Amino acid sequence: DGGITQSPKYLFRKEGQNVTLSCEQNLNHDAMYWYRQDPGQGLRLIYYSQIVNDFQKGDIAEGYSVSREKKESFPLTVTSAQKNPTAFYLCASSPAVLQTQYFGPGTRLLVL
């Protein structure tokens, strides 16, 4: 089955800890995206990547980092510099930018 997988489904972070959220796609899409969703709100773009080894900051990149070493994978690291990381994180991909985006099931991050 083609699709986008995110893991883990739930993630707990301790104060001062970095955590990495996984996003993998087997759709052969060039573009990938990370969004953050807070309760009752819309999605905000953290980072996006148009192609391997390239990525651009979105509206709320501070406290986050990404890498795009493989076409299939776009992991997101939530660093200790992100002071309010509790949120629902969604990964998406599209064949290219300006084309339909498809979303993974999301990861819920909670701070202990």
Place this chain on the structure above:
Amino acid sequence: GIQVEQSPPDLILQEGANSTLRCNFSDSVNNLQWFHQNPWGQLINLFYIPSGTKQNGRLSATTVATERYSLLYISSSQTTDSGVYFCAVGSRDMRFGAGTRLTVKP
């Protein structure tokens, strides 16, 4: 950046009713999509519609790019249509509206 406004913020319908959701945006865009987010958080793409009209079953959408708005029509609503509907617009980076929360009662 581009501003995206969705209306109404909340909508409650009886099963079988029709509805229209609106998305206004502040600048010209190359990309507009409508999504449905189910109660478990999964976003499903409904339409990719930067301009024109599309239909898919009971759902249809129209975007008038020159007037900077898009409409999503839901006909003969069902309880499974409940959830949050998002409009997203932009160029390389997408901006999401705050959503319309739809509740369809049996």
